[in-house]
C-alpha cells in the first residue's frame with residue numbers, strides 16, 4: 001500500500017471473524033514478528049483489538065468496529081494485528097509513505 005506523505009489516513013477496523021479478536025497497529029519494525037508482537041516492535045498508531053463477531057438466534061450478524069486516523073510521515077512501515085500469535089502467523093502488511 002502506497003500513501004502520499006502528509007496524507008490523513010483513516011483506518012476503519014471491522015472484525016468479521018466469528019471466533020477471534022483482531023486489532024491494528026502500525027510499526028517500522030519489519031517481520032518476522034514474535035508471538036507477543038506488541039512487545040517486540042517499535043509501537044506506532046494503533047486500534048485496540050476488537051471482540052469477535054456475534055449473533056443471537058437468527059438475528060443479523062453484528063460486528064465490532066473501530067475507527068482512527070493518523071498523518072502519514074515518509075518511511076516504510078508495516079501494519080499488523082497485535083493479538084498474540086496473529087502477526088507471527090502472517091497477519092501483517094506493508095505500508096510505504098512517499
Ligand SMILES: [Cu+2]
Nearest residue numbers: 022081083086
Ligand atoms: Cu488478528
